[in-house]
Amino acid sequence: MTAASDFKAAPAADPRRALFANANFRWLLGGGFLSMLGDQFTLLALPWLVLQLSSDPLVLGTVLALASLPRAVFILVGGAIVDRYSSQAVLQLSKWANALLLGTLAAMVASGTVSLQAVYAISLLIGLATAFSYPAGSSILPQALPPALLQPANGLLMALRQLSALLGPFTAGLLIAGQASGLDTSAAPGRSGLAWAFALDALSFVLSSWTLSRVRLLPRTAPLADAQSVLQAVAEALRWCWRDVELRSLCLYFAAVSFFVGGPLQVALPVLAKTQLPEGAAGLGLLLTVHGVGSLIGMAIAGLRPNWRLSTLGGTVLLIDTVAALVFMPFGHIHASWQGAALLLPLGVLGGLVQVAVFSWMQQRVPPAMLGRAMSVFMFIFMGVAPLAAALAGAALRVLAVADLFTAAGACLLLIVLLGLWLTPIRRIAYLVPAAPRAGV
Template identity: 55%
Template sequence: MSAPQATRAALWAEPNFRWLLGGGMLSMIGDQFTLIALPWLVLKLTGDPLALGVVIALMSIPRAVFILVGGALVDRYSPLRVMMLSKHASALLLFALAALTLSGSATLPLVYALALGIGLAQAFAIPSGTAMLPQTVPAPLLQAANGTMMGMRQLSMLAGPLLAALLLALAGGGATVTDARPLGLAFAVDCASFVISAFTLARVRPLADAPRAAETHVLRAVGAGLAMVWRDTALRTCFLYWGLVAFCVGGAMQVALPLLARDVLHGASSLGVLMGAHGAGTLLGMVLAARAPRLGLPFGAMLLLGDALAGLLLVPLGAVGALWQAILLLLALGVLAGYLQVAIFTWIGRRVAPQMLGRAMSIFLFIFMGLAPLSAAFTGAILQYVSLATLYAAGGALLTGCAAFAWLFTPMRTITAAGRYNAPSRE
């Protein structure tokens, strides 16, 4: 048996991983039902795009703002406890949303309140989920576990909307508010997924009693997490670099890609195809990361080379003349994104001590969640003055240039995958 095969066999023999994967997969698929049903419910109630934007903001803004607080609480009370509470809270909120929708009692203010609650629950679920694996899976299996878990998450993002659409089609979604029963069924499915995943989570046992963060004010704990990242040269360098990358690339994916589909490829359906290509590439990259975690390069060098290549792939994206050309470019970009995402999460999990891991992960996620709206707004403003081809060419060149600068003038290329903290093994 080869080393990768032995690693995969050992991973699937871990009961913790099986419970986490099974429950997590159900929960992630359930999330897609709500992501499909909630916008339709708002449009059924109001028909107002502004109301839909408010609902999305009520879910997104608290998630971005409170994710740092969530990370601090994860370090104080353990990822398992915080995740369990967030699952219970989400199940209750979705039960209320399903009941209101099925009974025809849903109103816009109630939907606003429930959307806010769901966003707050996610602010605590996300850092607890990212901090879970390093404390429940042996360190030698962490890369394979991250790759498999993230690959399944990506697969759920592809399969979940299809299953949700099938449910709504079979239940016969109507065009009036009083005919919102299929949407209520979608919320009920998501609620059930949280209940089942809470059951599976209760079967997970930490590898060892990891040290917990000291009792302190939550804002002081957040500050301690920021200070920890800043004092660690490797973490500080990488986090600053990732912030720059998020700003350069985030807007291109959120704003420029839909415009590319509309103005160049001439069809709303082409956007779905492009997003599907990127999603499929991301899934493939995650699978490759689980099967081939090492490419013979230090972690930092691999990261910079991957970003430099991604920049080169972005340059021609705005100048494509056919759908297949954009599909190939986005498929390749997805492979790079998926592989590097697994490597990054694994590296952070190995480098940071358990009592700080929740905060470290929340800071990392805050970088992308906080900068994404700024990048999107900046991209929208820039596109008033430049063409899509110019934007993609400049953005790709900037990303490649950032990687080259980091290679030449920072210690990033010498950062290795080995972390300073050695995770506990199963006793």
């Protein structure tokens, strides 16, 4: 039975108190953090395992590709399945699938029977499971909370994800390094630590699946018809997103930003650290950490202070990207890590604020029956664009200096902002006012 208290309108004066008083959010918060922290163990342990099994970087690239390719290919299908059945049911099944896969991998690593072929297969299946868990996870929140609580909830959950990305690899590294330093002599160096890392991630999926079962969702309205095929459902979602002019403009805008800016940064930042920073890899780690901390601060502010807003939502996006463009253009000329950190920290804060605001806007904008597919379309844009952009940046660095690539990326971002300002309705996209709670809930 759905608890009516879980869907009451939030008092505008103190959204934090209303948020933590909501039982659904508390279950989602606890289970989500466990799962996010566990994910970081696998993100570190999987490539380390591959490097123990093979020193060939092509093998590592193949494993990572097998983990990401099915997610990009099937995420639109995953969104259609979520809309047809239940985001909660699909998310639980994907969690159990991941728990089974990672538990199997942990057992094979611990027993010394793991092989590259097994790692290939498990990586492929994990990628397939995430194609369903991503749209399910992004569409469950609007069905579990009243609209007034969406932005603070998204802000805190995204901030926790960023926090787990900072804490998880460090903790997993200590675990694996501790075993590799001789705490366990019964297995290959670090092998026991790797097994524990995969096992703990599997356990996190089991526990988060249990917490998810405690969540009580709003009754579904107009679920996807069984007579409609999955491909028809995907096509319907694409048509719907295209007809919504503001949503279409925002998706195309972010696709352009990801292609011309996000991709180059993936490649150019490590090259800059290697060629221009005296600290080398340590400098790169510092820059990534500082940017991550900035994003964490921005997301936390968006969650704790949802009424701190600049202009319209679209105006805020364009303003922040203008600042980012002005930072990118001279960024390639830095020669000290502290200079890069000073530039990346405020960018991380502003980016975190925008990410939460845009995500919350989409969750309110899209009809509940279309939410899984619409969110999967948004994710597909970034998953499809990112590898192409990274490849293009790598090719560009063969003919451009890293400083020139940063300057070009900043100039492209500024041009994208100007085109968005003059040719699209982005600047007029307003923050949505949360609707009144439905009668009877």
